[in-house]
Amino acid sequence: xxxxxxxPRYKVAKRGxxxxxxxxxxxxxxxxxxxxxxxxxxxxxxxxxxxxAQLDKSGLPSDRFFAERPEGSVSTLKIQRTQQEDxxxxxxxxxxGTARPGGNQPQHFGDGTRLSIL
Amino acid sequence: AQSVAQPEDQVNVAExxxxxxxxxxxxxxxxxxxxxxxxxxxxxxxxxxxxTGDNLVKGSYGFEAEFNKSQTSFHLKKPSAxxxxxxxxxxxxxxxxxxxLTFGSGTQLTVxx
Numbered sequence: 252x253x254x255x256x257x258x259p260r261y262k263v264a265k266r267g268x269x270x271x272x273x274x275x276x277x278x279x280x281x282x283x284x285x286x287x288x289x290x291x292x293x294x295x296x297x298x299x300x301x302x303x304a305q306l307d308k309s310g311l312p313s314d315r316f317f318a319e320r321p322e323g324s325v326s327t328l329k330i331q332r333t334q335q336e337d338x339x340x341x342x343x344x345x346x347x348g349t350a351r352p353g354g355n356q357p358q359h360f361g362d363g364t365r366l367s368i369l
Numbered sequence: 370a371q372s373v374a375q376p377e378d379q380v381n382v383a384e385x386x387x388x389x390x391x392x393x394x395x396x397x398x399x400x401x402x403x404x405x406x407x408x409x410x411x412x413x414x415x416x417x418x419x420x421t422g423d424n425l426v427k428g429s430y431g432f433e434a435e436f437n438k439s440q441t442s443f444h445l446k447k448p449s450a451x452x453x454x455x456x457x458x459x460x461x462x463x464x465x466x467x468x469x470l471t472f473g474s475g476t477q478l479t480v481x482x
Contacts, residue, residue, distance in 0.1 A: 255412070284469060293373075293459050293472030294413070307468060342412055355401045355420045355463070358470065360412035 253277075255361035257343050263367045264333050272328045272364045274343030281348055283326050284358060285318055288340040297341075300326060330366075338368045371396040371464050373473035381479045382450050390445040390476045392460030401463040402443040403470065404434055406456045413459060419443060430454070450480045 256275040264270050276283050281302055286294035287310075296310040302323035311318070315333075320326040330337055344358035372395045382388045394400055401420055405413035417428025424436045434445045443460060457477050461470040 257412075282468075291474075293461075293474050294470075295472070296469035299468050310469070344413075355418065357403065357415040357418055359415065360405075362410070362412040365410075 255343055255345055255359055257341075257361035257364050259364060260362065261365050261367075263369065265369050266333060266335060268333055269329065269331045270333055270366065272330075272341050272366070274326045274328070274361060276324065276326070276343070276345030277347075277359055279347070280345035280359075281323075282346040282356075282358075283320060284344040284346075285326070285328050286342040286344065287312075288342055288363070290339070294342050297328070333366075333368045335368045338366055340365050371400075371462050371467070371471045373460050373462050373471055375458075375460055375473035375476045377476050378474075379477045379479070381481060383481050384452055385449050388445075388447050388450040388454070388478065388480070390458050390460075390478060392443045392445065392473060393441050394443060394460070394462045395441065396462050396464045398465050401465070402434075402436065403461040403463070404428065404432070404443075404445050405459045405461060405472075407459065407475070408456050416445070452480045452482050454478060455480045 258273045283300040285297040288294040298318045299307040300320040315331045317329045340363040342363045344360045346356045346358045374393045403418045404416040407413050417426050419426045419436045427433045457475050459475050460473045
């Protein structure tokens with residue numbers, strides 16, 4: 252597609268429910284990132300995929316967070332047993348090449364999913 | 370660990386005047402520096418990047434940024450602000466050793482007509 256597409260745009264869930272957030276990156280982009288943006292803050296890194304391989308998940312805040320990209324294209328971020336502190340905007344970004352250390356290609360962001368946990 | 374500071378939460382400027390949004394960084398080794406803009410309820414849009422070479426980098430929509438190694442700064446500038454430039458601006462750094470971006474907390478730019 253022309254840009255990074257994320258769905259749903261808005262998600263409201265009750266505390267304790269599981270949620271799944273979808274990211275469809277720019278066609279052909281090898282690298283895919285997930286970021287979490289709390290209100291009034293800059294995005295913070297969650298995890299990185301190179302094709303289908305999850306090479307870095309150091310930013311995932313707990314084992315309730317799980318991400319996958321099984322065919323190297325669409326990615327899903329899943330949050331189990333949601334808590335109120337999970338409320339944030341979740342941003343997906345993709346870039347054309349491999350995000351090797353030393354790489355400098357810009358990341359292209361989707362519009363995000365605003366998650367509200369009641 | 371790397372970090373980015375945007376010392377101003379809010380910058381107001383009159384339309385037609387020059388604007389500056391400040392950014393300083395801390396990183397080991399050579400930094401890759403980026404500016405992004407975010408409009409309400411939208412994702413981040415890439416404006417420009419500094420990798421190496423000329424310290425003055427030109428980007429989208431007439432924006433430019435000046436890399437200053439001695440002051441570890443990467444300020445965003447535009448000679449003549451437009452009302453449509455009003456948005457949230459983020460500076461980001463990526464050390465050569467990392468894959469992901471580290472963002473500042475953002476600066477809300479308001480251009481007054």
